[in-house]
Amino acid sequence: MPKVKNWQLGREMDYRYDEAHPEWQFAAVFNINRCIACQTCTMACKSTWTFSRGQEYMWWNNVETKPYGGYPKFWDVKTLELMEQANPNGQRWNTATSDKEAPYGVYEGKTVFELSPKDRFALGYLPTDDEWQVPNLYEDNAVGPRGEENKYPKGGGLDEHGTWFFYLARICNHCTYPACLAACPRQAPYKRPEDGIVLIDQQRCWGYRRCVEACPYKKAMYRPETKTSEKCIACYPRIEGKDPLGGGVPIETRCMSVCVGKIRLQGLVKVDGNGEWAHDPENPLYYLVREEKVGLPLYPQFGTEPNIYYIPPRWVPRSYLHQMFGPGADHAIERYVMPSRKLLAVLQLFRATRTIIFRFEVIEGKKIGEANVNGKTLELFDDTVVGYDKNGKEAIRMNVLEPFHLRDEKYPNSI
Ligand code: SF4
Numbered sequence: 001m002p003k004v005k006n007w008q009l010g011r012e013m014d015y016r017y018d019e020a021h022p023e024w025q026f027a028a029v030f031n032i033n034r035c036i037a038c039q040t041c042t043m044a045c046k047s048t049w050t051f052s053r054g055q056e057y058m059w060w061n062n063v064e065t066k067p068y069g070g071y072p073k074f075w076d077v078k079t080l081e082l083m084e085q086a087n088p089n090g091q092r093w094n095t096a097t098s099d100k101e102a103p104y105g106v107y108e109g110k111t112v113f114e115l116s117p118k119d120r121f122a123l124g125y126l127p128t129d130d131e132w133q134v135p136n137l138y139e140d141n142a143v144g145p146r147g148e149e150n151k152y153p154k155g156g157g158l159d160e161h162g163t164w165f166f167y168l169a170r171i172c173n174h175c176t177y178p179a180c181l182a183a184c185p186r187q188a189p190y191k192r193p194e195d196g197i198v199l200i201d202q203q204r205c206w207g208y209r210r211c212v213e214a215c216p217y218k219k220a221m222y223r224p225e226t227k228t229s230e231k232c233i234a235c236y237p238r239i240e241g242k243d244p245l246g247g248g249v250p251i252e253t254r255c256m257s258v259c260v261g262k263i264r265l266q267g268l269v270k271v272d273g274n275g276e277w278a279h280d281p282e283n284p285l286y287y288l289v290r291e292e293k294v295g296l297p298l299y300p301q302f303g304t305e306p307n308i309y310y311i312p313p314r315w316v317p318r319s320y321l322h323q324m325f326g327p328g329a330d331h332a333i334e335r336y337v338m339p340s341r342k343l344l345a346v347l348q349l350f351r352a353t354r355t356i357i358f359r360f361e362v363i364e365g366k367k368i369g370e371a372n373v374n375g376k377t378l379e380l381f382d383d384t385v386v387g388y389d390k391n392g393k394e395a396i397r398m399n400v401l402e403p404f405h406l407r408d409e410k411y412p413n414s415i
């Protein structure tokens with residue numbers, strides 16, 4: 001197989017095809033610390049794209065409760081187990097050094113492509129019908145010790161919790177090296193050169209389900225009515241700026257723009273001639289992922305270079321987060337609980353506007369207070385963050401200090 005560069009793994013890896021990269025890449029950062037599992041995202045997607053016959057079990061966006069929940073059932077545990085069987089004790093990282101080329105160190109294990117059986121292009125499995133039937137099994141089921149240890153941390157710290165769960169919102173990752181695309185004998189899945197969105201050509205698809213089998217995130221789904229596979233299309237008319245709501249500029253997908261918990265920030269990042277994200281520290285996604293390294297890929301060891309990034313939940317045991325997000329989890333949590341002025345300002349952009357922000361700037365404001373975080377002093381400033389759309393026009397202006405509105409006495413709370 002040809003060799004391609006996977007920056008998330010800090011090394012080259014095997015892939016079915018040679019390097020070929022889009023001009024821009026669709027990407028997003030999800031802040032897990034804020035998700036409330038309201039499922040508004042899930043229903044926004046379903047009511048837009050998957051309400052027709054044969055799509056009943058199709059949830060292109062889903063939100064599962066970790067560690068037990070998953071859609072399809074146990075999708076990640078099953079893939080991790082397959083990888084473990086094929087390469088026992090192999091999922092290891094060398095974190096002795098890290099640099100721009102290998103920000104999380106070097107993955108020394110093997111990816112789903114490198115563990116592929118001889119008659120396939122990626123290691124995978126086909127979920128059973130039963131596994132697709134219940135999208136939200138184990139909702140709110142926590143794990144952890146009971147009794148004395150089952151307590152919140154003392155002293156107002158932001159420590160790991162003894163008993164824990166968290167919500168993991170998921171869509172297709174519009175991977176840089178999609179396993180769905182590598183697996184298909186008909187070349188039905190393709191990656192758009194303009195924005196990196198991965199689609200399945202419904203005319204070319206003959207329903208072999210190799211994409212369903214190969215996608216380690218199980219985000220390609222089979223539709224028996226049409227005998228073809230379908231997947232998240234990243235609401236591409238909105239990304240193209242063709243939705244009338246956008247006024248001619250790119251706007252966020254349905255699932256992103258409805259998010260009640262304000263956990264999501266989505267956009268497009270420029271890709272350079274080598275297939276890397278072009279250096280662009282004023283793009284909020286580039287800043288969060290490549291500069292602050294607070295947004296991390298989901299199961300980077302799979303090897304597809306997913307483009308949905310996560311700010312990990314700070315209360316969850318680190319060993320679990322290392323497996324799910326790689327060795328960058330400690331650094332990401334450290335930055336998130338003790339944010340720089342700039343990071344705190346950029347975090348205000350999450351769900352502040354549906355217009356895609358291509359550039360931001362921070363205008364410094366006055367000091368408004370201090371907080372004690374795990375024994376360290378965090379200074380807080382009322383800085384202003386300004387976001388600009390694709391044409392460089394101001395789309396949003398947010399302050400760190402939220403405005404305070406006093407309800408007039410003549411409008412008492414009637415609830
Ligand atoms: S809309 Fe936002 S807060 Fe609600 S479940 Fe989806 S990602 Fe979580």
Ligand code: SF4
Pocket residue numbers: 171172173174175177178179180181198214215216217218219220231304
């Ligand atoms: S998440 Fe799965 S379906 Fe989406 S691009 Fe990656 S491999 Fe393909």
